[in-house]
Amino acid sequence: MVKSxxxxxxxxxxxxxxxxxxxxxxxxxxxxxxxxxVFTALIQVAYxxxxxxxxxxxxxxxxxxxxxxxxxxxCLRIQVNKENKEFKGLxxxxxxxxxxxxxxLLGLVHRDCELGMGINWSLFPTANTIN
Amino acid sequence: xxxxxxxxxxxxxxxKASPDLLNSSFSFKSLKLxxxxxxxxxxxSILGLVYVLAFIARLFSVLRYESMIHEFDxxxxxxxxxxxxxxGFYEFWNWxxxxxxxxxxxxxxxxxxxxxxxxxALIYWTLRFLRFFVHIREVCVLTAPFxxxxxxxxxxxxxxxxxxxxxxxxxxxxxAICPGYISRSVAGSYDxxxxxxxxxxxxxxxxxxxxxxxxxxxxxxxxxxxxxxxSAWGGYVFIxxxxxxxxxxxxxxxxxxxxxxxxxxxMYILGMLxxxxxxxxxxxxxxxxxxxAAMGVFLLMQVFYFLDWVKHQLNDTKLFQTFLRITVTSAxxxxxxxxxxxxxxxxxxxxxxRFYSLLDPTYAxxxxxxxxxxxxxxxxxxxxxxxxxxxxxxxxxxxxYFCFKRLSDATxxxxxxxxxxxxFAGVMVRLILVATPAVCLISAIxxxxxxxxxxxxxxxxxKVPQTGSAKxxxxxxxxxxxxxxxxxxxxxxxxxxLLVGVFYxxxxxxxHCTWVTSEAYxxxxxxxxxxxxxxNRIIFDDYREAYYWLRQNTPTDAKVMSWWDYGYQITAxxxxxxxxxxxxxxxxxIATVGRAMSSYEDEAYDIMRSLDVNYVLVVFGGVTGYSSDxxxxxxxxxxIGGGVYPVIKEPDYLVNGEFRVDKGASPKMLNxxxxxxxxxxxxxxxxxxxxxxxxxxxxxxxxxxxxIKLEHLEEAYTTSNWIVRIYRVKPPTNRL
Numbered sequence: 001m002v003k004s005x006x007x008x009x010x011x012x013x014x015x016x017x018x019x020x021x022x023x024x025x026x027x028x029x030x031x032x033x034x035x036x037x038v039f040t041a042l043i044q045v046a047y048x049x050x051x052x053x054x055x056x057x058x059x060x061x062x063x064x065x066x067x068x069x070x071x072x073x074x075c076l077r078i079q080v081n082k083e084n085k086e087f088k089g090l091x092x093x094x095x096x097x098x099x100x101x102x103x104x105l106l107g108l109v110h111r112d113c114e115l116g117m118g119i120n121w122s123l124f125p126t127a128n129t130i131n
Numbered sequence: 132x133x134x135x136x137x138x139x140x141x142x143x144x145x146x147k148a149s150p151d152l153l154n155s156s157f158s159f160k161s162l163k164l165x166x167x168x169x170x171x172x173x174x175x176s177i178l179g180l181v182y183v184l185a186f187i188a189r190l191f192s193v194l195r196y197e198s199m200i201h202e203f204d205x206x207x208x209x210x211x212x213x214x215x216x217x218x219g220f221y222e223f224w225n226w227x228x229x230x231x232x233x234x235x236x237x238x239x240x241x242x243x244x245x246x247x248x249x250x251x252a253l254i255y256w257t258l259r260f261l262r263f264f265v266h267i268r269e270v271c272v273l274t275a276p277f278x279x280x281x282x283x284x285x286x287x288x289x290x291x292x293x294x295x296x297x298x299x300x301x302x303x304x305x306x307a308i309c310p311g312y313i314s315r316s317v318a319g320s321y322d323x324x325x326x327x328x329x330x331x332x333x334x335x336x337x338x339x340x341x342x343x344x345x346x347x348x349x350x351x352x353x354x355x356x357x358x359x360x361x362s363a364w365g366g367y368v369f370i371x372x373x374x375x376x377x378x379x380x381x382x383x384x385x386x387x388x389x390x391x392x393x394x395x396x397x398m399y400i401l402g403m404l405x406x407x408x409x410x411x412x413x414x415x416x417x418x419x420x421x422x423x424a425a426m427g428v429f430l431l432m433q434v435f436y437f438l439d440w441v442k443h444q445l446n447d448t449k450l451f452q453t454f455l456r457i458t459v460t461s462a463x464x465x466x467x468x469x470x471x472x473x474x475x476x477x478x479x480x481x482x483x484x485r486f487y488s489l490l491d492p493t494y495a496x497x498x499x500x501x502x503x504x505x506x507x508x509x510x511x512x513x514x515x516x517x518x519x520x521x522x523x524x525x526x527x528x529x530x531x532y533f534c535f536k537r538l539s540d541a542t543x544x545x546x547x548x549x550x551x552x553x554x555f556a557g558v559m560v561r562l563i564l565v566a567t568p569a570v571c572l573i574s575a576i577x578x579x580x581x582x583x584x585x586x587x588x589x590x591x592x593x594k595v596p597q598t599g600s601a602k603x604x605x606x607x608x609x610x611x612x613x614x615x616x617x618x619x620x621x622x623x624x625x626x627x628x629l630l631v632g633v634f635y636x637x638x639x640x641x642x643h644c645t646w647v648t649s650e651a652y653x654x655x656x657x658x659x660x661x662x663x664x665x666x667n668r669i670i671f672d673d674y675r676e677a678y679y680w681l682r683q684n685t686p687t688d689a690k691v692m693s694w695w696d697y698g699y700q701i702t703a704x705x706x707x708x709x710x711x712x713x714x715x716x717x718x719x720x721i722a723t724v725g726r727a728m729s730s731y732e733d734e735a736y737d738i739m740r741s742l743d744v745n746y747v748l749v750v751f752g753g754v755t756g757y758s759s760d761x762x763x764x765x766x767x768x769x770x771i772g773g774g775v776y777p778v779i780k781e782p783d784y785l786v787n788g789e790f791r792v793d794k795g796a797s798p799k800m801l802n803x804x805x806x807x808x809x810x811x812x813x814x815x816x817x818x819x820x821x822x823x824x825x826x827x828x829x830x831x832x833x834x835x836x837x838x839i840k841l842e843h844l845e846e847a848y849t850t851s852n853w854i855v856r857i858y859r860v861k862p863p864t865n866r867l
Contacts (some may be wrong), residue, residue, distance in 0.1 A: 003434060012445075012454055016441065016444060016445065017443055019445060020444060021442035054521050056414060060407065060414065060417065063403070064400065064403065065404070067400060068400045068401065068404065071396045071397065071400050072347075072397065074392075074396070075347060075392070075393045075396065078389045078392065078393060079345070079347070079389075079393070094275060
C-alpha cells in the first residue's frame with residue numbers, strides 16, 4: 001500500500017514536472033515572482049510568531065501587501081496566458097498598466113497602514129463599540 | 132454607429148423630412164435623427180427626468196417646515212460635519228469629545244464612519260470654491276436627495292448590465308420614488324444610509340461588471356466602491372458576506388472562470404486593505420467572525436484554481452484523482468484547524484449582538500434589551516412591506532422567474548442579493564432599505580420583459596401569423612393557446628388591454644409613492660404638527676424651544692441627564708454635556724441612567740450626584756397626546772436598568788402584568804423619579820373639555836398621583852405645550 005502510494009506520488013511529481021516545463025518562459029517568470037511573494041509573506045508570519053505582533057498594523061500591511069502582489073501577479077498570468085480564451089485581445093502591456101495602478105494603490109495603502117500604526121494601536125483596546 | 136439603424140424607418144424619415152421642414156413643425160423626423168440617435172435622446176431625457184424626480188420627491192419636509200435636520204442620529208452627524216469643516220480633517224480624525232457620555236467622553240474620530248461627513252464636507256468645499264457660499268446645514272440637508280439621484284443613475288447602469296437598457300430605465304424610475312428608500316433619504320435625514328445605499332449599489336455594479344469582463348480595472352473600481360461603503364455604514368458586512376456567498380454559489384454551480392478569480396481576489400485583497408484604513412473598522416477583517424466567510428472563500432478559491440491548473444497540466448485523470456484527494460483533505464484539515472483554534476482561543480471574535488440577532492431574531496429580546504428596544508430593529512409587519520413596496524411585492528417573484536429563464540453570472544447575483552436582502556428585511560424593519568435596490572431591479576426586469584413582449588406582439592404584421600405565434604409563445608402574459616388567423620385581432624386586443632393594465636399599475640405605484648412620501652416619511656420628528664379645531668395647522672416646536680432654553684439659560688459646563696434618545700440633539704442644539712446619547716456603546720452607563728429614572732427620588736438623587744448631573748430633561752406627551760414620550764418608553768428604562776442592576780425589577784412597576792399610571796398603578800410606579808418629573812403640577816391642569824384635571828391624553832387615563840412634591844429637584848423650564856420638561860438638581864443642603 002505504501003509502495004503504491006509512493007509510486008503514485010513519484011508518477012504525479014514526474015508528470016507535473018514534465019507538464020510544467022512546457023509552459024512559456026514569461027509565465028514561468030511570473031510564477032517565480034508569485035512564489036517569491038508568498039515566501040516573503042510566510043517569512044513575515046514566522047517572524048511575527050517569534051517576536052510578537054505588537055505593531056499589528058505593520059504586520060498586516062506587510063503580509064497583505066505580499067499576498068496582494070502575489071494575487072495580482074496571478075491575475076496578470078491568467079490574463080496573459082494564451083490558453084485562456086476569455087481574455088483575447090488583452091496584450092501583456094494592456095493588463096500590465098491596470099496592474100501597475102493596482103500595485104501603486106497597494107503601496108500607498110501599505111504606507112498608510114504603517115503610518116496609522118501609533119494612533120490605531122492606542123485605540124485597539126476600545127474597539128467593539130456599537131453604532 | 133448610425134449606419135446600424137434599421138433601414139425601414141430611415142427612408143420614411145428622409146421622405147417626411149422635407150415637407151416637415153417646410154411646415155417648420157417640430158418633430159423627431161424634422162431633426163433628421165436616425166433611430167439609434169432617437170433612442171439615445173429618449174434614454175438621456177428619461178434619465179434626466181428621473182434624476183430630477185428623485186431629488187424633488189424628497190423635498191416635502193423642506194417645503195412644509197423649513198430646511199432643518201430631522202430625527203436624532205442626523206444631529207450627531209451634523210455636529211461632526213460642522214466640526215470637520217471648521218477645524219479640518221486632522222482635528223476631526225483625532226477628535227476626543229468630552230461633551231458626550233460624561234464622565235467617560237467619546238473618541239469620536241475612531242468610533243464613527245466618516246464617509247458621510249467627508250462627502251458633505253467635500254461638497255461644501257467644492258461649492259465654496261465655486262463661490263457659492265452656502266451654509267453647511269443646507270449641504271447636509273440636501274446630501275441625501277442628491278445621492279438618491281445618483282443612485283438612480285447607478286441603478287440604470289446596473290439594470291443595463293443584468294438585462295438590457297429598458298430594464299435599466301425602469302429600475303431607475305422605480306428606485307427614484309420607492310418608499311423603502313425614500314424613508315431614509317428625505318431631505319433633512321442626514322444619516323449614513325443616505326450615501327451608503329449609493330455606495331452599496333455602486334460596489335455591486337462594479338463587481339458584477341468585473342466578473343463579466345474579467346478586467347482588473349473594474350475589479351479595482353469595485354474595491355474602491357467597497358472602501359466607500361465601509362467608510363459610510365456598518366452595513367458593509369452585508370457586502371463582505373454576500374459577495375463570497377455569490378462566489379461560492381458560482382463555484383458550486385460550475386460557473387467558475389478565470390474572470391471570477393481575477394475579480395474576487397482583486398476586490399477582496401485591495402478592499403480589505405482599504406477598509407482597514409477606517410479606524411472604526413480596524414482589524415475586524417482578519418479578526419471578526421463576521422468577516423471570516425470572505426477569507427474562507429478567498430482561500431477556497433486559491434485551492435480551487437490551483438487544482439484546476441494542476442488538472443489542466445496533468446491531462447491524466449487517475450493521477451489527478453490522487454492529487455485531488457491529498458490536496459482537498461489537507462486543505463480542509465488545515466482550514467478547519469485554523470478556524471477552530473481561532474474561535475476557541477478568542478482571537479476570532481464571535482458575531483456581535485447586532486448581527487447575530489439577524490440570524491437569530493429571538494436573541495436580542497432575551498439577552499440584549501438595548502438592541503431589542505430600538506424601534507427600527509423590530510421585525511417587519513406585512514403592512515410595512517406593502518406600504519414600502521406596493522406593486523413591487525408581486526413584481527418581484529415575476530422578475531425572479533425572468534431571471535431564472537435567462538441565467539447568467541449577473542442575474543444569479545441579483546437573485547441572490549434579492550433573496551438574502553428580503554430575508555433580512557423580514558427580520559428587521561430597518562433593513563427594508565437594503566432590500567429596496569434589489570426589489571426595484573428585479574421588478575424592473577419583470578416590467579421591462581413583459582412590456583417588451585407585449586409591444587413586440589403589437590408590432591407583428593397581420594400577414595405573418597407564424598412569427599406572431601412564436602412571439603406569443605415567448606411572452607409570459609399573453610395567452611399560450613395560440614390559434615392562427617382569427618385569433619390575431621384577439622391577440623392584439625389582449626396585448627393592448629394588458630399594456631393598459633401595466634401602465635395603470637405603474638401609475639398607481641407612482642401615486643402611492645407620492646402619497647406615502649408626503650404623509651408618512653416627511654416628518655422631521657423634531658417639529659410636530661397637528662390639525663387644530665378649525666382645520667388649521669398647529670406646529671409644536673417644543674424640542675427646539677427646550678434645547679435653546681438650555682443653550683441660553685444654563686452654565687456652559689452644565690451636565691444634562693435624559694434618556695439616551697435625546698442625547699445627540701441636546702449636544703448639537705443645546706451645546707451642553709450629556710450623560711448618555713444615541714451611540715449606545717456603554718450598556719452599564721445607560722443602565723445607571725435607567726436606574727436613576729426608575730428609583731425613588733432619594734436613591735435617584737444619590738445616583739445623580741455621583742454623575743455630577745445638573746439638569747434632568749424628560750419628554751412628556753400627556754397634554755398634547757404625543758405618544759412617543761418617556762412614560763411610554765419607561766418600561767425599556769426599567770428593563771435596561773434591571774439588566775445590569777438586579778435591584779430594579781420589572782414586575783414592581785406593573786399591576787397584573789399591565790402598565791398603568793392611574794390610581795390603580797403600583798406604588799413604586801407612582802413614586803419613581805420619572806413619574807414625578809413628568810406629572811409634576813400636572814394634576815392642576817385641565818387638558819380636555821369634560822375630563823377631570825390631570826387627564827393624561829396620551830394614555831387616556833386620569834393620573835393616580837396628583838399631589839407631587841419634589842425634594843431634591845426643582846422645575847427649571849416647561850415648554851409651551853408641556854412636551855419637554857427640564858428640572859434643576861438642587862445642591863445638597865448645608866450640613867449644620
